[in-house]
Amino acid sequence: MISGFSLLLWAGAVLCWIAYGVQVSQAPDVPRDNLYLGVVLAGVVILTGCFAYFQEAKSTNIMASFRNMVPQQALVWRDGEKKQILASELVVGDLVEIKGGDRIPADVRVISAQGCKVDNSSLTGESEPQSRSPELTHENPLETKNIGFYSTTCLEGTATGLVISTGDQTIIGRIACLASGVGDEKTPIAVEIEHFVHIVGGFACSVGVIFFVISLGMGYKIMDAIVFLIGIIVANVPEGLIATVTVSLSLTAKRMAKKNCLVKNLEAVETLGSTSIICSDKTGTLTQNRMTVAHLWFDNEIVSADTSEDQKNQSFDQSSVTWKHLSRIVALCNRAEFLAKQEDVPIMKRAVMGDASETALLKFSEVVYGNVMAYREKNKKVCEIPFNSTNKFQLSIHETDDPHDKRFLLVMKGAPERILDRCSTVMLNGKEVPLDDSFKETFQTAYMELGGMGERVLGFCHLLLPEDEFPDSYPFDVESMNFPTSNLCFAGLLSMIDPPRSTVPDAVSKCRSAGIKVIMVTGDHPITAQAIAKSVGIISEGSETVDEIARRLNIPISQVNKKDARAAVVNGMQLKDMTDSDLDEILRNHGEIVFARTSPQQKLVIVEGCQRMGAIVAVTGDGVNDSPALKKANIGIAMGIAGSDAAKNAADMILMDDNFASIVTGVEEGRLIFDNLKKAISYTLTKNIAELCPFLIYIIVSCPLPIGTITILFIDLGTDIIPSVSLAYEKGETDIMNRKPRHPKRDRLVNWQLALYSYSQIGMIQSVGAFFCYFTVLAQQGFLPARLINIRVSWEDKNDQDLEDSYGQEWTYEQRRYQESECYTAFFVSIVISQLADLIIRKTRMNSIFQQGMLRNKVLLFGLASQLIIAAFLSYCPGMYDALRFCPLR
């Protein structure tokens, strides 16, 4: 309520009251126009302030609903017994117990742990669960395994820990402090509005001072001249505009909320529109955030699988016998299980117990096989070795569902090279053939190809155990491994990836045509990052990195001209050693950049680098560690699903569906609102001249006042409000997503060009039209224009009851007053009518009115109608003369 715009209104209100004070001190019975005007101005500020407050309170409420309403509890040892207390009551030295599913209530040093794994992703960005144990493994507290961090989640196992810090002293707390320490940058729209206030204020003050001097020169009393000065300044204040801006912003915020963008800060709506760089996360934002089988390799052939969000069946050729075997391994050698009672949930949406790869495989086989759980039931598992990092394979032995075949089936999956080492034969087109070197080579090529696509590759093999050696009752023992684990039969490879969301490539290309640079910032491996970047178009087809050019030309990297490479993949380790100028160079030289293996802290560095180039940066983030970057960015976008509370707090906007495409919608809305605000402002500014001119003419020519203050208020806050708000409903013009983002210094919301066009072109036409009406009304009644010059003093003399007009008729004061009201009304109607036309002019900036369509914006049509209805009501409703000095025009 005290930002630039409101300040202007407050100043206007105070000036009004001063003017009124001056007037009263001179003559106690002056009309109260100035007093009312001041009150109305103050009222407008307060009302719009309240409106904005409620709007933001609404989004704050949504924010609050994110937070877990149940206060966090901690299980703590006190006085020799376990107690459940509030996490906020913990003190350093408390001994707490943590089990799977708990949120760690404070920073703790683990003193005992059983298979404890924590999810530190919100803090460090690592998405893999981290194990916790009592040993000190690293000097850095963030790296060591014996510290559990406040607000991270314990995924499995149990642990006992000693509280070492609480509240703001925790790592998270310190980051939160850091985030609040990062200065709040002014939003671009706030800057624009300030600039606009400068223009309007400058114009008002200079006109005011000029006419102050003129009126003094003309022999007005100094007090009168001051009242004039204030009058001129106040006449320039666009009373209705602040309401229009607020309403437009909240309308857009509402519209964006429907498209899954929750806007916390109203002004951020526009910021998104001026964004020139988007630093986007990969996981979950660009991708679907779930591993999915992308490729298969069997029978020496790579086939690709469907990775879209709602796959129902796989379309590749499934007739091969090899495939039958391979799919059996995939289905059986898997520990993941669907949670119960999800039969009617689409396969892809079902909840699964198991890690990401196994989930992907389970869902994949469910799609190709049908009911996997039932299939496993028929092929009972007799023995199993789960995956571990030393073996790098997973093995299980099953009875088969073939009643004539009593042999056990051994299935194994794991790291492809390890699996191949254990194989002596390979299945090709359904036949087992010996594994030779040439196959090994084709295997290598396929493996490299799949790995090069950034995919996680798994190898699969099997063996039917001979019946004589392994009869029905054979006691399989995992510890002694009393079964063969080599000389198996290789079946094929499956590769998995977290596939891009299907809407993303389109969104990225939209960004590109809109001149927005999309930078991917991820903690993932560079190859994976690059593969995803390529598949979504962040690195476009034909773009090469320096490395790729070097490889192609077979020259050392140092000889490659860096400017030839459009794309760049920067590793977090490289970034660590870079100076600011190195980073600037990368950002400048490469159009398509991927930052891989970056820590959330490095995000801040990247954001600062972009901002140094003068870009307006949007950043997406979900982790706690992202919050400084989110704060630092011109617009921070937090993830609604994956995002932590700290990130949501620091962000200006929340993506409810974590989808990158929603950002692009937001950009479009942001640009639209900038355009529409521009339209609304130029619409609103136009009539300022038509409202100011009468006053100037009144001072200079000393004629009856053409339009009264109250009447002006009824234009600004009456007839003009709905039309200017209706411009916020205007659809985007055709080029909206095809032009460059606006330059924050050059493409202003209000520039002199716009001001001049509004003020001196349309405004002048409007004024001239209105003055024509004014003179016509007076002339019709007997006062020809020539008679009006210098008539003011006797016109306004309450004791002059026989003022002569051009025809010698005599007018009493009351008759003149009524006549003046008729002028007011005529002037008012004239402005309203020309504003009708002005509204249609402002409908478009670039498009022709026919392209834009006259009837598409229903609200605008309503605005036009409302203008007429309000004007007619004010003019023709009985009693208006006494109340507001409107009178019916004859």
Place this chain on the structure above:
Amino acid sequence: MTSVATQLERCRMFIENECLTHTPKTIKTEISYTLNNEGSYKAFIDSIDLFLKQYDDDQQTNKMKFEDCKDQPSGYIERGQYDSSAGEKKACTFNRTWLANCSGLEDKTYGYSLGKPCFIVKLNRILGYKPEPPKNNESIPLEAQDKVQPNVIPIHCAAKRDEDISKIGQINYYGMGGIGGFPLQYYPYYGKLLQRQYLQPLVAVQFTNLTLDTDLRIECKAYGENINYSDKDRFQGRFDVKIQLKSR
């Protein structure tokens, strides 16, 4: 401008209601002076002087512009179209001596020095307006009924408040033929462009016996079929004035 002016002539609108105004002018309808202090009423005398100057005989000698319309009220004098096709129109002379004691010819102070102040009352000029005399006596107070004549718009002044009735004393009216009213032969008015020399008929009202040192509210009213009164415009068809005559 003239062509625009003639254009406008056709679609002109006229003042809707006749107003009754007076000289000297009052400030917020109040007028007060001290009997023996010439300075306190000099401004009133000056303004009446100024106003009546145009009614001097030597201003009305041009026979091309003025015609003698006799000294008894008679009917409207129509002078043709309201445009310049027939040239300028003549106007009726108005003899200042008709205002008798209030003419300022003998008593240069218009009675102010004697404590018998005069008000010069006129109907505001309206283009083409023809006031219609009252058809009957019903709406007219008893004392004024004798003034009702066929070609006269009578005026009558009386105390506004009942308690003032006895304090106002006798009121004398001077006008054409000694009648307190506006004769119709001066109407209609053809406007400044055609009838620059036009003199509207006057009536002088003299309060001869005002109680001293009291606020007296007096209302003067013109009576006619097309004369209306309004609460908003206090000069429409009537005016009221607060007079205080101070002895010291």
